[in-house]
Amino acid sequence: MPGTDISHDEWLGLAAALVPATRHHIDGEDLPGAPGGFAVVSPRDGGTLAEVADGGEAEIGLAVAAARRAFDEGPWPRMAPAERGRALLRLAELIERHRERLALLVSLEMGKPISDAYAIELRAAIGTFRWYGELAGKQADEAPQVAPDALALVTREPAGVVGAVVPWNFPLTLASWKVAPALAAGCTVVLKPSELSPLSALELGRLATEAGLPPGVLNVVCGDGPTAGRALGLHPGVDVLAFTGSAAVGREFLRYSADSNLKRVWLELGGKSPNIILPDAPDLAAAAATAAWGVFFNQGEMCTAPSRLLVHRSIAEEVTAAVTERARALVVGDPLDPATEMGPLAGERHLERVLGHIEAGVAAGARLRAGGERIPATGSFLRPTVFDRVEPGMRLAREEIFGPVLSVLVFDDVEEAVALANATEYGLAAGLWTADLRTAHRVSRALRAGTVWVNCYEEGDLTVPFGGMKQSGNGRDKSVHALEKYTELKTTWIQL
The missing domain is CATH 3.40.605.10 (Aldehyde Dehydrogenase; Chain A, domain 1)
Structure with missing residues (x-):
């Protein structure tokens, strides 16, 4: 290109x-x-x-x-x-x-x-x-x-x-x-x-x-x-x-x-989007890589960022280790360098806000697996951050951080995963990884989110609408449905 x-x-x-x-x-x-x-x-x-x-x-x-x-x-x-x-x-x-x-x-x-x-x-x-x-x-x-x-x-x-x-x-x-x-x-x-x-x-x-x-x-x-x-x-x-x-x-x-x-x-x-990985995910390595990409893309400054990674207990350590390894390998640097994968956060004020969330997570007892600190350089740079042992009541699991911070939560069955996913005031997006078509349909319908990605994340084009439920907002961007926001319906009745 x-x-x-x-x-x-x-x-x-x-x-x-x-x-x-x-x-x-x-x-x-x-x-x-x-x-x-x-x-x-x-x-x-x-x-x-x-x-x-x-x-x-x-x-x-x-x-x-x-x-x-x-x-x-x-x-x-x-x-x-x-x-x-x-x-x-x-x-x-x-x-x-x-x-x-x-x-x-x-x-x-x-x-x-x-x-x-x-x-x-x-x-x-x-x-x-x-x-x-x-x-x-x-x-x-x-x-x-x-x-x-x-x-x-x-x-x-x-x-x-x-x-x-x-x-x-x-x-x-x-x-x-x-x-x-x-x-x-x-x-x-x-x-x-x-x-x-x-x-x-x-x-x-x-x-x-x-x-x-x-x-x-x-x-x-x-x-x-x-x-x-x-x-x-x-x-x-x-x-x-x-x-x-x-x-x-x-x-x-x-x-x-x-x-x-x-x-x-x-x-x-805003959003606090869940990304659910079930044990039957068709490609566990791809699921972990996509989870890391999704939360660190655009410095995590994305309303749909999959900032809550919900993983079945049987695969939790394997997935968390893979995501942590990716976080540590990410190339953070000058945004004008084509080799850079993650640039600075939007400014010092925003960086300090994100660091405050990280400090609160540590104080609450979550385990810091990667990152968590600013990079000592000119500019507002933060190391990609991964927490596990996150509990549902922690700020890490409830509040939108809007930065490259991933919170890993563990579940034991699908019902618990859905309950955790929906336990937020937001409802913008969600991800689900499973090879079972029935599970994909059932869980997608149960998730209270405007967009659900199955075995992928952040995919789509302009033919599909984008928007949220609950406190993630109303109305839709993209697709023909976006025109509904900018038009009025008029009825004209002509008696012949």
Whole structure:
């Protein structure tokens, strides 16, 4: 794949020459924010990447007004859906053309290894805009069979102005999962990226304008959650709010909705995903390797990370030893080195939070099998960490850590495994390893999770929906079902 053969030194050279966009993108133009701005700091070395425009109520107001005009008066929602689709396909091509630059921005701003940023993050973003670009114009409305003297039509119409608030761990993937279906449906969007990772989102906004999206259709405003995020959540000109992040902030957006215009709020929140390995797993070595990959991929900063490894007692030591060996062998280092498998955590504040969970686990009596300490280097690096002898009541087993920390719990039968898996306030994802088809069906249905992977983990494509149950949120990203969040059903009854 072009770009993946770039050397470490070449990536360093590209980083040194990088000049990122730093202004809000509103109504098709780059606009400054309030005086001062804020620093975007790279967790790679603690250095400042850029001073970015800081947005608050005023900037959010400008962006919502632009999106409102574009929706109420502009061509976007009135275009033939296939024409909107062609614009999204042009945007996908521009993202592909700027793939190296965008991957570099993602790697620098949040610490993702450059190989993953290029091959996984950008592939997902490009694929999402292409998929919804191709889907636009292929959806059908309904004409139910009613009395012979009437005609009934059920149509899906764009919901209006969408506020999209996305986190730092997959800054382009998660933005594309919300922006692409909203645009395909005919909505206009105000995107607020995390203050930790605004650079790639600003680039996305500029590319959307270059692709021919009319002014105001996609706006990007930088700023923190308590100011810009709150202003977006409370704004009466926003019809739909889509958020990915923590449960605590998700609750705030529900309050903002109640305190403003009762805008619809769609939430994809945290997870404490179980990964169940039964003794009849078809390939125990593959199960252990996948368990390690799943929890350490993206530095463990992933809502679906299989952070609870539930293993049958008869194979617990074998599996734990294999996962521990993999944790110790993982290449942790400079995210701009293509050989790096795990980069730094998102910053010092987040690293300290994860270390606090590790200290609490040790104090509670869990056994530390690997890692558990920061790497003495410039940047926010942590050694991949494995605990066993974890009890269900420990914080390690209950709270989302959002870091490369695995907790191993032991069970004696399938019923106990299901009970342990479901003993969490979250319900985003789960894994199951078994060679028995009946067990696979029975346990998958018993698990309270939006996605269950059987004999794999983190597999799938854009044809399948993604989202959670319980306190992991509501609504779905990906697939045709994502359009439901950004459309309204209208019934038209015509008496003949």
